[in-house]
Amino acid sequence: SSRSSTAPPSERPGERRAAEMKKLYGRDAAKILAMEAAMQLTFDRNCDLKQPKYWPVIPLKL
Amino acid sequence: SISSSAASESDAEELQKEQHARSVLRERFLRCLLAATNKKVRFHMHENVNVEATFRTSDIDVLNFQVSDLHTPIGVQKEALIRCQDVISFTFDM
Amino acid sequence: MQCNWLLSGPLHWFRFVDKQVRVKAGKDEEHLGWLLTVDPVSASVVLLNFREDAALVHVVVGHSVKNVEVLQEPDPEMTERLRSFFLPLTTPILDP
Structure with missing residues (x-):
């Protein structure tokens, strides 16, 4: 990284995401965030394990 | 002023309504996507392509559906x- | 009414929830059903059609939706049926 040691620490991505979710979903943000995190985790894990390939190889609609 | 604070109050109310709706x-x-997990799903696609598969999950941005046993026209x-x-x-x- | 469905926003989409609608999609498709929800991220529409002891779920992806039109308001029974449709009853949501 080219960041100098005197620069402020970068914002943690999880915090920014939480703030965005709060703006979008208000008081239900934590619930939606938890549901989304579980689903994305399943997706990422399945893709790691099963290595699915795109079908069709070339998009039907560009 | 009174009018602007009233306006910002109704703005806040509007925002809350939108957040609740969202x-x-x-x-x-x-919950619908979760309910589809492991179910036989029929995809109706562009170019008149129709395929069946077992639904697994989707990314949260809904850009990709991850499926198993996809019955394509040339095999599974x-x-x-x-x-x-x-x-x-x-x-x-x- | 030919409006941009993708950009309509949650308050607009919410007006169709629980109502029986006609969705025009793709080039010349039409789908009828009770509207369960519109995904605020992808604008995809979820329709339900009830049969004797089952239901057919139809998801029309947001970019294909051309137009949504209300056909019928729900009675309280239908509203409740739709509200509880995908709620977990016996199956846990999350993997262990």
């Missing part, structure tokens, strides 16, 4: 990703 809509949709693909942009609609039974 979270009800989103939660219902996520064990594991596949289907681009959301290729899809018009999909159906499953509950």
Whole structure:
């Protein structure tokens, strides 16, 4: 990284995401965030394990 | 001024209404995708392509559907990703 | 009414929830059903059609939706049926 040691620490991505979710979903943000995190985790894990390939190889609609 | 504070109050109310609507809509949709897990799904795609597969999951941005046992016109693909942009609609039974 | 469905926003989409609608999609498709929800991220529409002891779920992806039109308001029974449709009853949501 080219960041100098005197620069402020970068914002943690999880915090920014939480703030965005709060703006979008208000008081239900934590619930939606938890549901989304579980689903994305399943997706990422399945893709790691099963290595699915795109079908069709070339998009039907560009 | 009074009018501007009244306006910002109604803005806040409007924002809360929108947030509530968005979270009800989103939660219902996520639950629908969860309910589709491991179900036989029929994809109706562009170019008049129709395929069946076992639904697994989707990314949260709904760009890709991850499926198994995809019955393509030239055989079964064990594991596949289907681009959301290729899809018009999909159906499953509950 | 030919509006941009993708950009309509949650308050607009919410007006169709629980109602029986006709969705025009793709080039010349039409789908009828009770509207369960519209995903605020992808604008995808979820329709339900009830049969004797089952239901057919139809998801029309947001970019294909051309137009949504209300056909019928729900009675309280239908509203409740739709509200509880995908709620977990016996199956857990999350993997262990």
